[in-house]
Amino acid sequence: MTPGVTADLQALAEGVRAGQRPAVAAALNLLDDQRAVSRTQATALMTQLLPHYSVSTAQMIGITGPPGAGKSSLTAALISHWLEHKQRVGVIAVDPSSPVSGGALLGDRLRMTSEVDNQHVFIRSLSNRGQFGGLSQEVWPMSLVMLCCFDIVIVETVGVGQREVDIASSCDTTCFVAQPGSGDSIQFLKAGILEVPHVVVVNKEDMGAVATRTLAELSGVLNPNHPDGGWTVPVLATSATRRSGIAPLGNTLAAHHQHLLATQRLQVRRREHQARWLLRCIEDEYGKKGVLQLGGAPAFIKEFSAHSANPLEQYSACLQRLSITH
Amino acid sequence: MSKDSTRERPWLMRTYSGHSSARASNALYRTNLGKGQTGLSVAFDLPTQTGYDSDHPLARGEVGKVGVPIDHIGDMELLFDQIPLDQMNTSMTINATAPWLLALYVAVAEKQGVDPATLQGTTQNDVIKEYLSRGTYIFPPEPSVRLTTDLISYTVANIPRWNPTNICSYHLQEAGATPTQELAYALCTATAILDAVQASGQIAPERFQDVVARISFFVNAGIRFVEETCKMRAFTRMWDEIAQQRYGVEDPKARRFRYGVQVNSLGLTEAQPENNVQRIVLEMLAVTLSRDARARAIQLPAWNEALGLPRPWDQQWALRMQQVLALETDLLEYDDLFEGSTVIEAKVQELIAGARAEMARVAEQGGMVQCVDNGYVKRELVQSHTRRMRDIESGALKIVGVNCFEKTAESPLTAGGDSGIMKVDERAEREQIESLLAFRQQRDSQRVAAALDALRHAAVNGDNVMPASIECARAGVTTGEWSEVLRGVFGEYRAPTGVDISTASGGDEDAMAAVRARVLATSAELGRPLRLLIGKPGLDGHSNGAEQIAVKGRDAGFEVVYEGIRLTPAHIARAAQEEGVHLIGLSVLSGSHLELVEDIQQEMRKLNADDVPLVIGGIIPSDDAQQLQERGVKAVFTPKDVDMNQIMHRMVDIIRQSHGLPATAA
Numbered sequence: 001m002t003p004g005v006t007a008d009l010q011a012l013a014e015g016v017r018a019g020q021r022p023a024v025a026a027a028l029n030l031l032d033d034q035r036a037v038s039r040t041q042a043t044a045l046m047t048q049l050l051p052h053y054s055v056s057t058a059q060m061i062g063i064t065g066p067p068g069a070g071k072s073s074l075t076a077a078l079i080s081h082w083l084e085h086k087q088r089v090g091v092i093a094v095d096p097s098s099p100v101s102g103g104a105l106l107g108d109r110l111r112m113t114s115e116v117d118n119q120h121v122f123i124r125s126l127s128n129r130g131q132f133g134g135l136s137q138e139v140w141p142m143s144l145v146m147l148c149c150f151d152i153v154i155v156e157t158v159g160v161g162q163r164e165v166d167i168a169s170s171c172d173t174t175c176f177v178a179q180p181g182s183g184d185s186i187q188f189l190k191a192g193i194l195e196v197p198h199v200v201v202v203n204k205e206d207m208g209a210v211a212t213r214t215l216a217e218l219s220g221v222l223n224p225n226h227p228d229g230g231w232t233v234p235v236l237a238t239s240a241t242r243r244s245g246i247a248p249l250g251n252t253l254a255a256h257h258q259h260l261l262a263t264q265r266l267q268v269r270r271r272e273h274q275a276r277w278l279l280r281c282i283e284d285e286y287g288k289k290g291v292l293q294l295g296g297a298p299a300f301i302k303e304f305s306a307h308s309a310n311p312l313e314q315y316s317a318c319l320q321r322l323s324i325t326h
Numbered sequence: 327m328s329k330d331s332t333r334e335r336p337w338l339m340r341t342y343s344g345h346s347s348a349r350a351s352n353a354l355y356r357t358n359l360g361k362g363q364t365g366l367s368v369a370f371d372l373p374t375q376t377g378y379d380s381d382h383p384l385a386r387g388e389v390g391k392v393g394v395p396i397d398h399i400g401d402m403e404l405l406f407d408q409i410p411l412d413q414m415n416t417s418m419t420i421n422a423t424a425p426w427l428l429a430l431y432v433a434v435a436e437k438q439g440v441d442p443a444t445l446q447g448t449t450q451n452d453v454i455k456e457y458l459s460r461g462t463y464i465f466p467p468e469p470s471v472r473l474t475t476d477l478i479s480y481t482v483a484n485i486p487r488w489n490p491t492n493i494c495s496y497h498l499q500e501a502g503a504t505p506t507q508e509l510a511y512a513l514c515t516a517t518a519i520l521d522a523v524q525a526s527g528q529i530a531p532e533r534f535q536d537v538v539a540r541i542s543f544f545v546n547a548g549i550r551f552v553e554e555t556c557k558m559r560a561f562t563r564m565w566d567e568i569a570q571q572r573y574g575v576e577d578p579k580a581r582r583f584r585y586g587v588q589v590n591s592l593g594l595t596e597a598q599p600e601n602n603v604q605r606i607v608l609e610m611l612a613v614t615l616s617r618d619a620r621a622r623a624i625q626l627p628a629w630n631e632a633l634g635l636p637r638p639w640d641q642q643w644a645l646r647m648q649q650v651l652a653l654e655t656d657l658l659e660y661d662d663l664f665e666g667s668t669v670i671e672a673k674v675q676e677l678i679a680g681a682r683a684e685m686a687r688v689a690e691q692g693g694m695v696q697c698v699d700n701g702y703v704k705r706e707l708v709q710s711h712t713r714r715m716r717d718i719e720s721g722a723l724k725i726v727g728v729n730c731f732e733k734t735a736e737s738p739l740t741a742g743g744d745s746g747i748m749k750v751d752e753r754a755e756r757e758q759i760e761s762l763l764a765f766r767q768q769r770d771s772q773r774v775a776a777a778l779d780a781l782r783h784a785a786v787n788g789d790n791v792m793p794a795s796i797e798c799a800r801a802g803v804t805t806g807e808w809s810e811v812l813r814g815v816f817g818e819y820r821a822p823t824g825v826d827i828s829t830a831s832g833g834d835e836d837a838m839a840a841v842r843a844r845v846l847a848t849s850a851e852l853g854r855p856l857r858l859l860i861g862k863p864g865l866d867g868h869s870n871g872a873e874q875i876a877v878k879g880r881d882a883g884f885e886v887v888y889e890g891i892r893l894t895p896a897h898i899a900r901a902a903q904e905e906g907v908h909l910i911g912l913s914v915l916s917g918s919h920l921e922l923v924e925d926i927q928q929e930m931r932k933l934n935a936d937d938v939p940l941v942i943g944g945i946i947p948s949d950d951a952q953q954l955q956e957r958g959v960k961a962v963f964t965p966k967d968v969d970m971n972q973i974m975h976r977m978v979d980i981i982r983q984s985h986g987l988p989a990t991a992a
Contacts, residue, residue, distance in 0.1 A: 033854050034854060038853050103885060106886065106905070
C-alpha cells in the first residue's frame with residue numbers, strides 16, 4: 001500500500017466520522033467494489049474506522065416483513081419521528097434482484113421522498129446480488145460505516161427469503177412488520193424463519209377490523225418473553241400513511257436499545273452478529289466444508305465473536321486459513 | 327342539399343390549448359372560436375394542475391409551458407375576457423385541483439353577471455387515472471375520491487348541465503393499455519366513483535339517476551381503427567348494462583355512453599412527422615363512423631406534437647380535419663353503418679368478454695381504488711407498454727418511418743426558421759410571477775384568511791368543499807394556498823411506479839444478450855454492478871419513457887434506482903450521490919428540460935458529485951438538444967430513439983468513457 005493511499009483513506013475515514021455525505025457515499029462505494037485493490041483499501045478503511053464502530057452506541061434496527069406490509073412507508077414515518085428528535089438516520093434498503101439479468105429495480109426510496117430531502121438522512125439501496133459477492137455481503141460492513149456517523153441505522157429488507165431475514169436479524173433490534181389480513185405473517189413467525197423479533201408491528205391499522213384481527217392473532221402466536229431474556233415482545237399497531245402509532249413505536253424501539261445498553265449486551269450482540277455474518281460469507285463461497293475446515297459453526301462463532309475486530313480482516317484471515325490466496 | 331334535413335348535428339369541435347399566460351391564451355381562444363371551433367378545451371400548466379403557485383420552487387421552468395397558468399381569479403377572468411360564459415361550452419382538463427378551477431369558473435361567471443346554474447362544460451376530475459398515467463395527483467386516493475364526489479354532488483344540485491367528471495380511458499391507452507384494459511379500467515373507475523357518490527349520501531336516492539346521467543367519458547382512439555370502432559361499441563353497450571343493472575337507471579337516455587375524444591398521441595412519431603396527419607384522420611374515423619357509438623366532442627392533436635408545442639396554424643389544420651369530415655363527407659347522413667355486421671359484432675363480443683374478465687380481477691382485489699394503491703393496474707399497464715415497445719423493437723409492430731421505410735426526403739414542414747414548432751415566450755414565467763406578487767399585495771388578506779379557514783373546516787369535517795372553494799375564489803385565494811390547506815388536511819401521496827414487473831420476454835433476444843454481456847463486463851471492470859438513476863424532475867407526470875427505460879435497464883443488468891415522478895433537482899442529485907450511481911438518466915416531457923438540467927447540474931456541483939454523467943430523454947427540439955450537449959449532457963434521446971437496446975449501449979459507452987475505459991469491453 002502506498003503512503004498516498006493511506007493519506008486518502010485517512011481523509012475518507014475522517015470524512016465518514018464527520019458525517020460528510022460525499023465521504024459516506026465514497027466509503028459505501030468502496031465497500032461495494034470487488035476489485036482486489038479496492039478490497040485491500042476497503043479493509044484498510046475498516047481498520048481506520050474500527051475504534052469508532054466498535055464502541056458506537058448508535059442503534060442498528062432491522063426492519064423486515066412480507067412484501068406489501070408497508071415497510072418503506074413505515075420507515076419513512078419513523079425517519080420523520082427521529083428527525084423531530086434531532087437524530088441522524090442512515091438507511092440500507094435491500095431489494096431483490098432479477099435472477100435472469102442480475103439487474104435490479106431499487107424503488108424503496110419511493111415513499112420516503114419528503115423525508116430524504118433532509119441533510120440528516122442518508123439512504124443506500126442494495127440489491128440481493130446473484131452474481132456479485134453473494135447475497136448482499138456488503139450490508140454488514142456498510143452498516144458499521146453508518147454506525148460511525150448516524151444515530152440510528154436502519155436495515156430494511158423485503159422478507160422473502162431466509163437470507164433477507166438473516167440480514168435484518170443481524171441488527172441490534174429487529175422489528176417485524178406484518179400485513180393485516182395476510183396469513184403469511186403468522187406463518188412466517190410460526191415457521192421460525194425469523195429469529196424472534198424484538199418488536200412486532202401491524203401496519204395499516206386504518207384497515208380496521210382486519211388489522212385488529214391480525215393484531216390479536218399475532219399476540220396469540222407470539223411468546224411474549226423474548227429468548228434474549230428480560231424483554232417482553234410488544235405488538236403494536238401503526239398506520240404509516242396516517243402517521244398514527246409512530247411515536248409509540250419509536251419509543252419502543254428506543255426502549256429496546258436502552259435495555260441492551262443497560263444490560264451491557266449491545267457490543268456482545270454485535271460481535272456475535274459479525275461472527276454469524278462471517279459464517280454466512282464462508283458458507284456462501286466455500287460451503288459447509290469450508291466451515292468445517294474452520295472448526296465448525298459453534299466453534300467458529302465462539303472464536304470470531306471473542307473480541308471486536310475489523311470484519312474484512314477477519315474474512316481475510318479465514319481465507320488464509322482455508323489456504324486460499326486472496 | 328336535400329339531405330341536409332336528415333343530417334346529424336356534428337359533434338363539438340375543440341382544440342386542446344392554452345399556453346404562456348391567461349392573456350395570450352384568451353387571444354388564442356378567441357381566434358379559434360372565430361375559425362369555427364364550437365367549444366373550448368382549456369389546457370392548464372403543470373403548477374396549476376398540481377396545486378402550486380407560479381412562484382413556487384417546484385414551478386420553475388413549468389409556468390405556461392404545457393398550458394395556461396391560473397394562480398387566482400384575476401387570471402381566470404382574463405382567460406375568459408370577452409367570452410360570455412353563458413354561451414360557452416368549456417372543457418377543463420383539470421383533476422386534483424378540479425374543485426378549485428370550477429370554483430374560479432363559477433366566480434368569474436358571477437362577475438360576468440352570468441347565473442352559475444346555466445353554465446355548461448366539463449371538468450375532467452378523474453384522479454384515478456392520474457395515479458396510473460398522467461401523474462398530476464396530489465392527495466392519497468381516498469381523499470381524492472372524496473373531492474371528486476364533492477364536485478359531482480355539487481354540480482348535479484347546482485349546475486345541472488355541467489359534466490362533473492370525464493372518466494378517462496384516454497390516458498390509460500397512452501400508458502400502454504390494450505383496448506380490453508381500457509374498457510375494463512375506465513368502467514371500473516366509473517363504478518368506483520359512482521359508488522363513492524352513493525356512499526357519501528349527498529344525493530337523494532331518487533335523484534341518483536341524474537348523477538349517472540351526468541357521467542361522461544374521455545376516450546382515446548388508436549391507429550387500429552376497426553378495433554377501436556368495436557371498442558366504442560363495446561363501451562356503449564357495457565355502460566348501458568352497468569347503469570341499468572348496478573344503478574337501476576330506467577331511462578335509456580340517462581344510460582347513454584357520452585364521450586369526448588382526443589385521438590392517440592402515443593402513436594404520433596417524430597420521424598417523418600407529416601405521416602401523423604393520416605394517422606390522426608384514420609383515428610378520428612374510429613370514433614365517428616359508428617352512429618350508435620359516436621363521440622360527442624372531438625379534439626385532435628396536431629401533426630407536430632412529438633416535436634414540441636404546436637403553433638396556431640398546426641392547430642387550425644387539426645380543426646379543419648374535423649370540419650372536412652363533418653361537413654364535406656356524407657358520414658352524418660346515415661344510420662349506423664355497422665348494424666348487422668357479424669364481423670364487427672364478433673369483435674365487440676370478444677372485447678366485452680375480455681373486459682369483463684379483467685373487471686372481475688379488479689373486483690376480486692377490492693375495486694379500482696385498491697388496485698391503484700396496491701400497484702396492480704399500474705403493473706399491468708407497464709407490462710402492456712413493455713410488450714408494445716418490444717414489438718416495435720423486433721419489427722413485429724410496424725411503424726412507417728420509424729422501424730420501416732425510414733428513408734425520407736427532407737421535409738419542408740420542419741425546414742422553417744422555427745423548426746416547425748412554437749416557442750413559448752421565455753418572459754412568460756417572469757411576467758406571471760410579477761403579476762401574482764402584485765395580486766397578493768392588493769387583496770383583502772383578512773377575507774383570504776377567513777376563506778381558507780372555512781375551507782380547512784369543510785375539509786376536516788367532511789362538508790362539501792365546493793361552497794368554501796367558491797368563497798376562496800371570490801376572496802382572492804391563490805391556487806397554491808387552496809392546495810396547501812388541503813395538503814395539510816389530507817396529506818400527499820406517491821403512487822406505485824409499476825416497474826416491478828417480471829422480466830418481459832420478446833423483442834430481439836440476441837441484441838438484449840449483447841447489451842447484458844457489456845453491462846456485466848463493464849461492471850466487472852469497475853468492481854461493482856453498474857448503477858443507473860432514472861429521474862423525473864419537475865412536475866411532469868408522463869412517466870412512460872422513464873418506466874420503460876427503468877425496466878429495460880433492469881433487464882439489461884443495471885441496478886436501477888427509480889423513485890417515480892415529480893422530484894426536485896436537489897432530490898435527484900442527492901439520490902444519485904447516496905446511491906453511488908454511475909449514470910443519471912433524466913426524463914422530461916413538459917418542455918422545461920433546459921431549466922431542470924441547469925438546476926440538477928448546479929445541485930450536483932454543490933454536492934461535489936458533478937463527475938456523474940448525465941443523459942436526458944424527452945420531447946426535446948434539436949436546438950435545445952445541442953444546447954444541452956454544450957452544457958455537458960452526454961446524450962439526448964428523443965421519440966426518434968425507439969431502439970432501447972441502442973440506448974442501453976449508449977449508456978454503457980458513456981459510463982466507460984467517464985471512467986477512462988476503452989470503448990469496447992475487454
